[in-house]
Amino acid sequence: MTTSRTRAMMLLGLAFGLGLFAGGAGMAVAARSGKVEIDRRGTSNRGGGPGWMRELGLNDTQRDSIMGIYRRDGQGVDSLMRSIRPQTDSLYDLIRPEVDARRAETRREVRLLLTPIQQERYDSMVQAYDAERQKMREQSRSGQGGPRANR
Secondary structure (H helix, E strand, C coil), X not given: CCHHHHHHHHHHHHHHHHHHHHHHHHHHHHHHHCCCCCCCCCCCCHHHXXXXXXXXXXXXXXXXXXXXXXXXXXXXXXXXXXXXXXXXXXXXXXXXHHHHHHHHHHHHHHHHCCCHHHHHHHHHHHHHHHXXXXXXXXXXXXXXXXXXXXX
């Protein structure tokens, strides 16, 4: 394989991994907000489990057994994700300068459309977002996990 083809495949893999991570993080935030009930593993006990479990009319034993299966599956997926984390981190490190440059340019363009007061609020929001993203990155790299770690 050529160097450019290898790099393209690595970037494709990274994009896929980041998409999975971002999707999972979005689902976790939505579920935690209480506005949406999202839980593919059946770990929510609110109202007797996920909607599909209620629709099946499961008894307590069935529901508990099924939820155990989904929890076990979740642990397996988490283990797989931890095993590829070093590779995805190193791939992301390769493209981080370009990602950061694009993010900075986007923010600069947005700021041009805002009033001075809006710019201050926007800068504050961006700073809080960056701090949260940095905190999640540090937790992930230290083995404490990301948004799914405290389930």
